[in-house]
Amino acid sequence: MQAAVYTQYGPPDVVVQIANVEKPVPKDDDVLIKVRAASVNPLDSHLMKGGPYVVRLLLRLGKAKIKRPGVDVAGQVEAVGKNLTQFKPGDAVFGLCKGAFAEYLCAPESAFVIKPGNITFEQAASVPVAALTALQGLRDKGHIQAGQKVLINGAAGGVGTFAVQIAKSFGAHVTAVCSTRNVDMVRSIGADHVIDYTQEDFTKINPGQCYDIIFDNVGNHSLSACRRLLNPKGINLMVGILGGRGILSLLTRLVTALIWSWFISQKFVFFIAKLNKQDLTLLSELMATGKVTPVIDRCYSLNQAPEAIRYLSEHHARGKVVITLP
Numbered sequence: 001m002q003a004a005v006y007t008q009y010g011p012p013d014v015v016v017q018i019a020n021v022e023k024p025v026p027k028d029d030d031v032l033i034k035v036r037a038a039s040v041n042p043l044d045s046h047l048m049k050g051g052p053y054v055v056r057l058l059l060r061l062g063k064a065k066i067k068r069p070g071v072d073v074a075g076q077v078e079a080v081g082k083n084l085t086q087f088k089p090g091d092a093v094f095g096l097c098k099g100a101f102a103e104y105l106c107a108p109e110s111a112f113v114i115k116p117g118n119i120t121f122e123q124a125a126s127v128p129v130a131a132l133t134a135l136q137g138l139r140d141k142g143h144i145q146a147g148q149k150v151l152i153n154g155a156a157g158g159v160g161t162f163a164v165q166i167a168k169s170f171g172a173h174v175t176a177v178c179s180t181r182n183v184d185m186v187r188s189i190g191a192d193h194v195i196d197y198t199q200e201d202f203t204k205i206n207p208g209q210c211y212d213i214i215f216d217n218v219g220n221h222s223l224s225a226c227r228r229l230l231n232p233k234g235i236n237l238m239v240g241i242l243g244g245r246g247i248l249s250l251l252t253r254l255v256t257a258l259i260w261s262w263f264i265s266q267k268f269v270f271f272i273a274k275l276n277k278q279d280l281t282l283l284s285e286l287m288a289t290g291k292v293t294p295v296i297d298r299c300y301s302l303n304q305a306p307e308a309i310r311y312l313s314e315h316h317a318r319g320k321v322v323i324t325l326p
């Protein structure tokens, strides 16, 4: 079978190749999935670039050896291990598994849920990392409540488009920050108010505006500027840092947040989303009932995987970038 692989760290267009690899055979507790679509996340290119050596050490990446990119996947069950009862061949599923940019993969049953009939494989593959991040951030770390005011910075990207819709599904009032070309799109997925960052700096307009939650995918404003926008019990979710700001900026923000936590009433929280089957099931229900509809920017073939990863790493995808397989 064919799969995307890389054997050294570097830019996706240089290091990623489409190679023939052995088709996996499911063990007794595994499900074999014929991949129909996989989506790209910023983490794919971070891991591929290897990052600064210190990051490699922290993530225990070691030497590149043979690596298989991709974690978000949707497809059809081709075979199930003898201990499994939940799925049968032919079921359409989506979930998380390493090496998703491939024709087939094997994974534990617990990493997948049934795909709702009203969404495509491409849409389902868009969900896992981005939507789990939005859900777990807003619900578990932000403790979102109906009627609260939520600002989403980076609202037009993979995580942001889910965050807007999930915040709306909780009954929040959502302010979305994006560039001019995405204003209509974020409005169409439910944002109540949109700030075009090419025209206005959200930390400077509306002084005294009080948000209950700032969900920050971009990390391009100082924590003190964000703090001025939070109500006294407000929470700033530091979801990610886009662009060239890198590890030093992240560490500085984490240390600042830690020190501030002893002195101020607002919270600055960094978190990493986790695979959770119950949450995937909840996201599946939100899609089945039309409360959440994945936004897809571009679809690429498996052969174009390096280009798909490179495009996402430019930080201007509109929703999710997907790799489709026949």
Ligand SMILES: NC(=O)c1ccc[n+]([C@@H]2O[C@H](COP(=O)([O-])OP(=O)(O)OC[C@H]3O[C@@H](n4cnc5c(N)ncnc54)[C@H](OP(=O)(O)O)[C@@H]3O)[C@@H](O)[C@H]2O)c1
Pocket (backbone or CB within 6 Å): 041, 042, 043, 129, 130, 133, 153, 154, 155, 156, 157, 158, 159, 160, 177, 178, 179, 180, 182, 197, 217, 218, 220, 238, 239, 240, 241, 242, 271, 272, 273, 312, 313, 315, 316, 317, 318, 319
């Ligand atoms: N903590 C976690 O568990 C977790 C999980 C997943 C991702 N992340 C992180 O979260 C971040 C977002 O991930 P993603 O998948 O959403 O990335 P993405 O899809 O690449 O996000 C791209 C979006 O960022 C927007 N953007 C770029 N510069 C901006 C700016 N100055 N102000 C406002 N928006 C801007 C772009 O909108 P315009 O084109 O309109 O500029 C684009 O729509 C990344 O740093 C990622 O590493 C964290």
